Amino acid sequence: MNQIPPTMKALVLQDNPEARIELKTNYPTPTLKAGQALIKLKTAALNHRDQWCREGMYPGLRYPSILGSDGCGTVVAVADEADQHWVGKDVLMNPNVNWGDNPAFQSLNYSILGMPTDGTFAEYLALPAHRLHEKPAYLSDEAAAAIPLAALTAYRAVFTKGLAANGSKVLVTGIGGGVAQFAFQLAQAAGAKVYVTSGSDEKLDQMRQAGAAGAVNYKDPQWVKTLIKAEPMGFHTIIDSAGGDAFGELAKMLAQGGTMVVYGTTAGKPSGIHLPRLFFSQASITGSTMGNDQEFVDMLAFMAKHQIQPLVSSVRPLDDIVSAFDEMDQGRQFGKLVIRISE
Numbered sequence: 001m002n003q004i005p006p007t008m009k010a011l012v013l014q015d016n017p018e019a020r021i022e023l024k025t026n027y028p029t030p031t032l033k034a035g036q037a038l039i040k041l042k043t044a045a046l047n048h049r050d051q052w053c054r055e056g057m058y059p060g061l062r063y064p065s066i067l068g069s070d071g072c073g074t075v076v077a078v079a080d081e082a083d084q085h086w087v088g089k090d091v092l093m094n095p096n097v098n099w100g101d102n103p104a105f106q107s108l109n110y111s112i113l114g115m116p117t118d119g120t121f122a123e124y125l126a127l128p129a130h131r132l133h134e135k136p137a138y139l140s141d142e143a144a145a146a147i148p149l150a151a152l153t154a155y156r157a158v159f160t161k162g163l164a165a166n167g168s169k170v171l172v173t174g175i176g177g178g179v180a181q182f183a184f185q186l187a188q189a190a191g192a193k194v195y196v197t198s199g200s201d202e203k204l205d206q207m208r209q210a211g212a213a214g215a216v217n218y219k220d221p222q223w224v225k226t227l228i229k230a231e232p233m234g235f236h237t238i239i240d241s242a243g244g245d246a247f248g249e250l251a252k253m254l255a256q257g258g259t260m261v262v263y264g265t266t267a268g269k270p271s272g273i274h275l276p277r278l279f280f281s282q283a284s285i286t287g288s289t290m291g292n293d294q295e296f297v298d299m300l301a302f303m304a305k306h307q308i309q310p311l312v313s314s315v316r317p318l319d320d321i322v323s324a325f326d327e328m329d330q331g332r333q334f335g336k337l338v339i340r341i342s343e
């Protein structure tokens with residue numbers, strides 16, 4: 001404990017319209033409470049919720065809070081003797097706080113690491129030791145930090161809710177997104193035939209190289225026709241986090257008995273849905289959020305079994321973290337925006 005400094009660098013969400021996020025250089029280092037472990041963070045990664053918090057568009061904002069749901073680091077201290085075996089280990093963290101007992105949905109006092117509880121965009125993080133998982137040996141620090149929130153969300157959306165399996169025809173929209181990218185990788189590893197959309201031709205080219213069965217630009221006026229021509233019987237699983245004007249068209253692309261899984265609204269309010277089409281085809285639209293703790297374990301095992309490497313868009317130092325938020329706001333990233341905090 002002696003080498004742990006009393007203050008640290010931390011990216012803090014604050015109630016200041018001039019600077020809603022600010023990198024503080026002398027923020028108090030957390031002290032351990034019973035059951036907690038102290039992690040010296042090596043890397044962290046952004047999720048869109050961090051930018052939503054910056055924009056004031058996330059429920060239950062708490063000021064000040066350290067943002068960041070994903071990270072990888074080394075355990076440097078624990079409060080309880082029973083957790084001593086963690087000290088010195090490289091870990092990543094399950095970002096669920098209080099999922100609760102029901103695997104089907106989270107408890108009423110559920111939250112996500114990184115607002116309201118202090119998160120990973122800091123040099124140190126204290127959290128309950130039961131949130132820790134050993135860093136997968138096959139991954140770098142950067143790749144490990146890219147995984148938790150996005151891959152967990154994708155795992156539940158693709159498998160538990162979307163029921164994708166070997167041979168399924170799957171469509172993932174907005175493939176530049178962190179969760180979307182994992183949804184593609186997980187479904188592909190399970191043996192599904194995976195199509196993607198993006199607003200960027202460059203990202204689509206890369207996805208063709210990564211084995212996408214089809215890659216279509218949602219800004220092309222012909223995008224719906226192109227996908228229908230490619231899969232006239234529709235998609236068994238559609239994974240969407242955009243909503244917006246395309247939503248009704250996507251719903252029409254569901255196969256008989258197919259499922260559209262929705263976990264975000266990046267493009268705003270959804271357009272209308274052709275309900276007769278939906279009910280005649282016995283199709284479903286279902287919501288999904290994060291994943292339970294068992295799904296987190298299953299996700300890590302699935303990733304390791306298939307040696308899935310997260311797509312890291314860029315890595316930059318903690319001092320430059322605000323530029324990563326700007327990049328996410330503009331949707332310029334392709335995969336995860338990773339922050340290097342310490343070596």
Ligand SMILES: NC(=O)c1ccc[n+]([C@@H]2O[C@H](COP(=O)([O-])OP(=O)(O)OC[C@H]3O[C@@H](n4cnc5c(N)ncnc54)[C@H](OP(=O)(O)O)[C@@H]3O)[C@@H](O)[C@H]2O)c1
Binds near residue numbers: 046047048267328
């Ligand atoms: N419910 C949950 O548990 C949960 C968990 C994680 C995220 N989310 C939500 O899901 C969304 C994505 O999160 P993320 O962290 O993956 O975000 P992200 O990395 O910022 O990705 C957002 C992506 O959305 C795509 N996009 C933008 N406009 C689009 C449109 N009109 N149609 C289709 N795609 C469009 C873009 O893809 P292209 O660049 O390829 O066009 C962009 O890269 C956010 O709204 C986030 O809040 C929810």
